[in-house]
Amino acid sequence: MADNHTIVGHKIKGIRESKNLTIEEISQRSGLSIEQITSIENDQNLPSLGPLIKIARALGVRLGTFMDDNDELGPVVCRAEERERDSSISFSNDAADARKHMVYHSLAKQKAGRHMEPFIIDIQPSEEKNFKLSAHEGEEFIYVLEGEVEIEYGKETYALKEGDSIFYDSIVEHHVHGATGKSAKILALVYIPF
Secondary structure (H helix, E strand, O other), X not given: OHHHHHHHHHHHHHHHHHOOOOHHHHHHHHOOOHHHHHHHHOOXXXXXXXXXXXXXXXXXXXXXXXXXXXXXXXXXXXXXXXXXHOOOEEEOOOOHHHOOOEXXXXXXXXXXXXXXXXXXXXXXXXXXXXXXXXXXXXXXXXEEEEEEEEEEEOOXXXXXEOOOEEEXXXXXOEEEEEOOOOOEEEEEEEEOOO
């Protein structure tokens, strides 16, 4: 999995440098600290999607650009055996020691020009109770395939079991995690207007 963190950090740094932008300029445009951007580029920490979306906007690219392998113009088929064999990316929620909170399996990384990011996400068990909520433009849809998840959304918490789903505006601060001590698997669709 370290290779995938390196790919994301390397791509962000490469895009920034190709556009002749400094880390300070990306910090101003994204609202993220210089330290956080440096940490991401140096593969010390891969945060939740919120900061990555802010960096993508600051760079003028889609979020998927950080994860793309190819640019396929037609339909993209993702076979189950390919998804299992393909590399995945794990995100923390801004804590370097929490890198394995969620493991993302992209379902459309070859699709060019997409505004929707589909993922199968394996959520690792955690006893954590104080999650750092994040917000970003767009919408999210989550369908629970296995286990139980909790979504903190604004001041509410929603408990979802296998077969349940939720659709929400991601501009409201939120956090998705497994029910205390439980693992889960979800299908998540993240729509990001560009």
